[in-house]
Amino acid sequence: MRTLTFARRNFKEIIRDPLSIIFAILLPLFLLFIFRQFKIPNEIYNIENFTPGIIIFSLSFITMFTSTLVAKDRTSSLTARLGVSPMKGVEYILGYSLSVIPLVLIQNILFFILAIILGLNFNINVIYTILVSLPISILFIVLGILIGTITTEKSSSGVSSIVVQLVAFTSGMYFSLDMVGNTFSTICKILPFRSTLNITKGILNASYNNLSSSIIIVLIYTIITIILAVFLFKNKMTSDNK
Amino acid sequence: MIEIDIKDLTKKYKDVVAVDNLNIQIKKGEIFSLLGTNGAGKTTTIKILSTLLLPSNGEVKINNFDLIKDKMKIKEIINISPQETAIAPNLTVLENLEFMAGIYQIKNKKEKIDTLIKTFNLEEVLNKKAKNLSGGYQRKLSIAISLINNPQILFLDEPTLGLDVISRKELWKVIKELKGKVTIILTTHYMEEANSLSDRVGIMNKGKLIALGTPNELIKKSKTKTFEDAFVKIVTGGLD
Numbered sequence: 001m002r003t004l005t006f007a008r009r010n011f012k013e014i015i016r017d018p019l020s021i022i023f024a025i026l027l028p029l030f031l032l033f034i035f036r037q038f039k040i041p042n043e044i045y046n047i048e049n050f051t052p053g054i055i056i057f058s059l060s061f062i063t064m065f066t067s068t069l070v071a072k073d074r075t076s077s078l079t080a081r082l083g084v085s086p087m088k089g090v091e092y093i094l095g096y097s098l099s100v101i102p103l104v105l106i107q108n109i110l111f112f113i114l115a116i117i118l119g120l121n122f123n124i125n126v127i128y129t130i131l132v133s134l135p136i137s138i139l140f141i142v143l144g145i146l147i148g149t150i151t152t153e154k155s156s157s158g159v160s161s162i163v164v165q166l167v168a169f170t171s172g173m174y175f176s177l178d179m180v181g182n183t184f185s186t187i188c189k190i191l192p193f194r195s196t197l198n199i200t201k202g203i204l205n206a207s208y209n210n211l212s213s214s215i216i217i218v219l220i221y222t223i224i225t226i227i228l229a230v231f232l233f234k235n236k237m238t239s240d241n242k
Numbered sequence: 243m244i245e246i247d248i249k250d251l252t253k254k255y256k257d258v259v260a261v262d263n264l265n266i267q268i269k270k271g272e273i274f275s276l277l278g279t280n281g282a283g284k285t286t287t288i289k290i291l292s293t294l295l296l297p298s299n300g301e302v303k304i305n306n307f308d309l310i311k312d313k314m315k316i317k318e319i320i321n322i323s324p325q326e327t328a329i330a331p332n333l334t335v336l337e338n339l340e341f342m343a344g345i346y347q348i349k350n351k352k353e354k355i356d357t358l359i360k361t362f363n364l365e366e367v368l369n370k371k372a373k374n375l376s377g378g379y380q381r382k383l384s385i386a387i388s389l390i391n392n393p394q395i396l397f398l399d400e401p402t403l404g405l406d407v408i409s410r411k412e413l414w415k416v417i418k419e420l421k422g423k424v425t426i427i428l429t430t431h432y433m434e435e436a437n438s439l440s441d442r443v444g445i446m447n448k449g450k451l452i453a454l455g456t457p458n459e460l461i462k463k464s465k466t467k468t469f470e471d472a473f474v475k476i477v478t479g480g481l482d
């Protein structure tokens with residue numbers, strides 16, 4: 001109940017600050033549109049491959065967005081007030097996560113509407129991909145909470161832009177990771193972003209081979225990030241009040 | 243009846259002792275002011291008592307609950323109005339009150355909110371976003387929110403800081419109305435405020451409690467005419 005109250009408040013704070021929403025939705029939409037106009041002769045840029053890429057890329061903006069919200073809250077006295085209340089660390093994390101998920105849903109629906117206009121065939125896999133992107137988004141949201149917990153309001157967007165860059169360069173949304181050499185390819189396999197793209201691409205194209213290893217990688221990263229976020233958020237609440 | 247019992251409370255940060263062996267007993271329904279110059283340890287004390295900070299040493303009982311062991315029980319019966327106005331800026335006044343009522347899971351939510359709106363005269367700004375309110379209204383809202391859970395103990399950290407004289411007097415009136423019903427621990431830099439509102443005053447300097455008593459007792463003890471003079475004399479070490 002407390003979690004829902006907190007989530008409702010966060011959601012209102014988010015939708016009443018429309019600039020960041022526009023940024024998180026319009027930029028990926030623009031990229032999806034513009035890359036289709038280039039007609040690049042590479043299968044990565046086929047609409048059924050590039051749309052999942054845009055979904056994962058837009059989730060990195062959710063990271064940026066969440067980190068700013070958390071960092072902003074931390075620097076205000078509202079967090080001190082909430083710290084005195086009976087709210088628990090896990091309720092904060094859930095409250096932040098639940099408030100961002102509707103935004104992820106809106107993002108994905110808009111991406112698929114544009115993708116269908118640009119030539120993607122509508123089938124049930126589109127719905128499945130939207131649904132699968134929601135649990136994947138938890139990793140990106142909690143990453144945002146983690147960054148917002150350890151940074152300030154000013155530095156949070158700078159630090160989260162690293163995630164945006166990592167997604168762009170290590171997920172394989174813009175180029176095949178086989179092209180980039182063994183070392184870089186290994187880094188991409190260790191990081192979770194390639195796996196998040198594998199899952200969404202696999203679901204959209206009904207190609208389920210090798211999805212289990214990607215699911216395991218994303219799951220491990222999500223669990224570790226949640227544990228770290230709860231632990232650090234709790235500690236930071238105390239140290240912020242020193 | 244003793245509501246807050248502080249024994250040998252100490253807070254250290256590496257080499258700095260922010261609160262040094264503090265011993266105070268605060269009675270139920272009392273308005274107790276903690277005074278001192280900047281860095282005296284008032285806010286640190288309030289943060290410890292309100293469960294925001296852990297003490298380094300000492301024991302605190304609030305309503306017979308141990309500050310560390312029974313933290314969650316204590317959180318149910320206290321509230322705070324921090325030094326800076328603690329409100330959600332993009333929510334309206336009404337939404338702010340509803341939000342905190344939800345956090346405390348208040349059962350008679352509507353009734354409680356209506357009472358607070360009337361008490362703090364918030365009717366005309368009810369649908370205004372908190373960030374667009376004047377400083378006076380923001381402070382009123384911040385204090386109104388801190389009463390949402392009917393706290394037995396209320397911590398007010400410089401509640402009238404930066405307010406004009408009219409807003410300040412209005413808030414004094416509200417605080418006086420709470421006298422006897424809620425135990426209030428207040429910090430302030432305004433001596434007139436402490437004198438006018440407090441049943442008793444504790445003066446801190448460099449983390450230590452250096453004087454304790456009613457404002458009149460401290461005036462007599464310091465052989466001065468006003469409470470402000472008494473404070474200055476006590477803090478500057480002019481007391482025998």
